[in-house]
Ligand SMILES: Nc1nc2c(ncn2[C@@H]2O[C@H](COP(=O)(O)OP(=O)(O)OP(=O)(O)O)[C@@H](O)[C@H]2O)c(=O)[nH]1
């Protein structure tokens with residue numbers, strides 16, 4: 001080796017000229033050891049950098065399931081636990097949603113009452129026969145055989161509560177499409193997201209989960225939230241609209257209470273097996289509390305309130321367990337026509353929470369009354385499990401609405417009348433839950449492209465301390 005006398009560094013590290021073979025070996029061993037230590041330090045630095053990057057990268061969780069399965073309610077629970085500030089900011093805006101939920105259920109009772117009263121009238125006419133009629137979408141076809149003692153009080157209640165219909169329309173206009181349930185769909189598929197054409201659909205704005213912030217129920221609430229930017233005039237207008245709605249509700253309060261507590265109305269609802277108490281956004285037992293000028297929605301009211309998700313809603317949660325890990329939760333619309341948008345969220349998600357409401361074994365989809373809701377959930381589950389893109393994604397299954405399942409079984413509903421394969425198993429809540437658990441597990445095992453762990457939770461996401 002030629003040593004340049006101009007290079008002091010090379011000179012400094014050059015082996016001594018008079019080095020013996022033993023000294024040379026010792027020196028080379030020391031050099032090897034130094035290199036090993038240096039490489040180990042480099043590797044440690046590299047590993048620490050990767051871990052730091054990983055820590056900074058948010059965990060992305062996608063909530064999936066049919067409409068009314070409880071996705072938004074689950075998201076609200078996360079928000080309630082981990083985003084108290086945002087939760088508090090949105091609190092006042094939920095009031096309009098809760099009013100709408102309440103008014104809609106009153107109008108539903110009024111509609112049922114009107115139909116029963118006109119049937120009773122027509123039966124009184126000479127020569128009339130038993131009348132069969134189609135009830136509203138949530139009730140069954142009913143053959144009218146019961147005799148009810150309607151009085152002037154019922155006619156008065158109908159007239160007195162008439163203005164609630166325009167309050168309903170007002171609130172729906174204010175809240176936008178999220179406030180309306182979908183009654184039909186052009187989508188013939190339960191799983192439009194896994195059709196080969198879904199790859200040609202418009203993609204999300206960016207790989208990093210760019211979200212159109214005008215989507216989701218948040219946008220509906222935004223319309224109601226007092227905005228810093230809103231002009232004083234528009235703010236005054238919105239305040240006066242609001243107090244007009246509160247005035248009408250306050251004026252109807254006693255009659256709403258009378259209607260809901262009326263024994264004949266209760267008799268009609270019970271004969272028709274309407275079970276209005278189980279419907280989304282049921283607040284008829286809270287009229288006294290809700291219809292008051294100083295009403296502020298409670299945490300429980302907000303979790304129970306129903307507002308449909310349109311589009312996708314992103315929610316950021318920073319865990320306050322010390323490590324500051326950030327979570328991004330994505331809540332999608334579950335109506336059939338909205339499911340096509342799910343696919344573009346599959347390739348970048350760490351975990352999926354899939355919700356199936358197990359109380360819906362005897363119900364049909366709102367958007368397509370020919371389809372049983374449980375069948376629809378099975379199709380969704382099968383498709384999500386068999387997706388190749390999701391093969392390595394952790395999936396957690398929430399079998400939700402266990403409280404409603406329990407109520408239905410207590411009322412005497414028989415699972416095997418709706419699911420013949422249930423056979424002669426015991427008709428109690430625990431056996432039914434186990435049966436569904438097994439069915440979902442088998443689908444996961446049969447259709448997952450790779451073996452994956454099966455995480456399952458029985459939930460009642462709107463109930464703070466469920467009894468089952
Ligand atoms: N009783 C009961 N009601 C529930 C439960 N989970 C959700 N709900 C109610 O069911 C209704 C529908 O729940 P959402 O969370 O809005 O359903 P979603 O899956 O987000 O529906 P989309 O937005 O249409 O896709 C709401 O009124 C909830 O309060 C539950 O476990 N038990």
Ligand SMILES: [Mg+2]
Pocket residue numbers: 071072073307308309331332333334
């Ligand atoms: Mg939703």
